Amino acid sequence: MIKIAILGYGTIGSGVVEVLNTNKESIAKRAGDEIEVKYILDLRDFPGDPMEDKIVHDYDVIAEDSEIQVVVEAMGGVEPAYTFVKRALLAGKSVTTSNKALVAKHGAELIAIAKEKSINFLFEASVGGGIPIIRPLNSSLTADEIEEITGILNGTTNYMLSKMTFEGLEFDDVLKDAQSRGYAEADPTADVEGYDACRKIAILTSLVCGQQVDFEEIYTEGITGITAVDICYAKAMGRVIKLLATSRKTEEGYYAMVAPFLLSSQHPLYSVNDVFNAIFVHGNVLGDAMFYGSGAGKLPTASAVVADIVEIAKHLHKNILISWSSRKLDLIDCKKSQNAFFVRTKDGREQVREIFGDVEFVEAEGISGETGFLTKVMTEEEYQQKASGLENILQRIRVV
Numbered sequence: 001m002i003k004i005a006i007l008g009y010g011t012i013g014s015g016v017v018e019v020l021n022t023n024k025e026s027i028a029k030r031a032g033d034e035i036e037v038k039y040i041l042d043l044r045d046f047p048g049d050p051m052e053d054k055i056v057h058d059y060d061v062i063a064e065d066s067e068i069q070v071v072v073e074a075m076g077g078v079e080p081a082y083t084f085v086k087r088a089l090l091a092g093k094s095v096t097t098s099n100k101a102l103v104a105k106h107g108a109e110l111i112a113i114a115k116e117k118s119i120n121f122l123f124e125a126s127v128g129g130g131i132p133i134i135r136p137l138n139s140s141l142t143a144d145e146i147e148e149i150t151g152i153l154n155g156t157t158n159y160m161l162s163k164m165t166f167e168g169l170e171f172d173d174v175l176k177d178a179q180s181r182g183y184a185e186a187d188p189t190a191d192v193e194g195y196d197a198c199r200k201i202a203i204l205t206s207l208v209c210g211q212q213v214d215f216e217e218i219y220t221e222g223i224t225g226i227t228a229v230d231i232c233y234a235k236a237m238g239r240v241i242k243l244l245a246t247s248r249k250t251e252e253g254y255y256a257m258v259a260p261f262l263l264s265s266q267h268p269l270y271s272v273n274d275v276f277n278a279i280f281v282h283g284n285v286l287g288d289a290m291f292y293g294s295g296a297g298k299l300p301t302a303s304a305v306v307a308d309i310v311e312i313a314k315h316l317h318k319n320i321l322i323s324w325s326s327r328k329l330d331l332i333d334c335k336k337s338q339n340a341f342f343v344r345t346k347d348g349r350e351q352v353r354e355i356f357g358d359v360e361f362v363e364a365e366g367i368s369g370e371t372g373f374l375t376k377v378m379t380e381e382e383y384q385q386k387a388s389g390l391e392n393i394l395q396r397i398r399v400v
């Protein structure tokens with residue numbers, strides 16, 4: 001019997017209990033032993049809940065119980081999650097977490113402690129919800145130099161942009177809907193401003209390059225500036241707007257960015273809708289690979305957490321090597337990255353042509369009194385310099 005403790009009985013924590021109950025027998029078979037939830041740490045009581053008697057309010061009970069071999073961190077946020085997880089690892093307990101904020105900030109250190117103690121710190125659910133991406137990067141794609149990772153890594157914003165596109169709904173209404181479905185973070189600012197996707201691409205890039213990528217250094221734009229008018233233009237161009245998180249290896253180094261992009265129907269991520277996430281990976285020998293699935297929500301995320309518990313059970317006193325050192329990787333400045341841009345401005349076509357040269361003008365049904373156009377591919381720096389020559393830019397969205 002492997003005894004575990006769950007920190008946090010919210011959406012993910014209760015999902016873990018549900019998954020462990022639903023697939024009890026097959027999980028035990030795959031783990032090589034039965035998994036028993038001994039404690040659940042939460043500030044609240046849950047009268048009438050079947051797990052009521054497992055609830056504890058004091059973390060010491062868990063940290064000091066030598067029977068607990070695995071701690072499942074499902075609280076979210078950096079503190080007190082970091083303190084609790086570090087203490088568990090130092091006490092020789094393996095940990096799995098779905099907490100991208102924790103992994104992005106302290107992943108390297110927690111991985112190092114787990115290695116030192118011959119135990120494991122796993123975090124499959126921290127990126128892509130139920131989609132396996134951490135384990136594939138760590139153990140299946142190890143023959144490659146990964147040259148690009150581009151993903152739709154936030155279910156809430158993908159759900160919102162899909163609803164805005166297909167149902168013509170307004171931003172605020174779709175946000176409420178996404179929250180009610182349990183997709184959004186406690187504070188949905190992290191979703192809509194791109195902070196959640198930023199932490200996830202920081203984690204993936206750290207795994208790919210084996211060094212610490214500081215999420216604070218990743219250029220990040222969210223979707224709060226995307227309007228129904230932008231969606232109309234996207235439709236007129238046969239494109240969709242998606243929040244992409246991307247990192248690329250170039251000859252000068254790595255750069256990473258989170259921003260809304262206009263995707264053509266040829267793009268592999270064009271058809272990824274609703275709460276689904278997908279991660280496109282390009283390796284120098286593999287070529288292209290895509291990982292697609294449920295990117296947020298109770299059971300998909302819990303599925304990945306429980307898969308980590310099984311993996312830990314299979315490696316109880318053996319560390320699974322994760323190459324992610326605390327040595328910092330300096331990202332290259334995004335100003336050097338190249339894109340085409342879609343621009344909306346109050347300036348006229350003549351003025352646009354004078355500054356941007358040969359552009360493609362775009363007309364959208366029902367929109368007047370402004371000029372929409374697509375630029376050629378240019379660096380961010382070049383775009384900024386040209387754009388400063390226009391007086392009334394209403395919007396600019398990168399195009400891939």
Ligand code: HSE
Pocket residue numbers: 126128129153154155156157183184185191196295296297
């Ligand atoms: N709020 C996150 C999302 C949850 O919408 O993708 C999964 O990390």
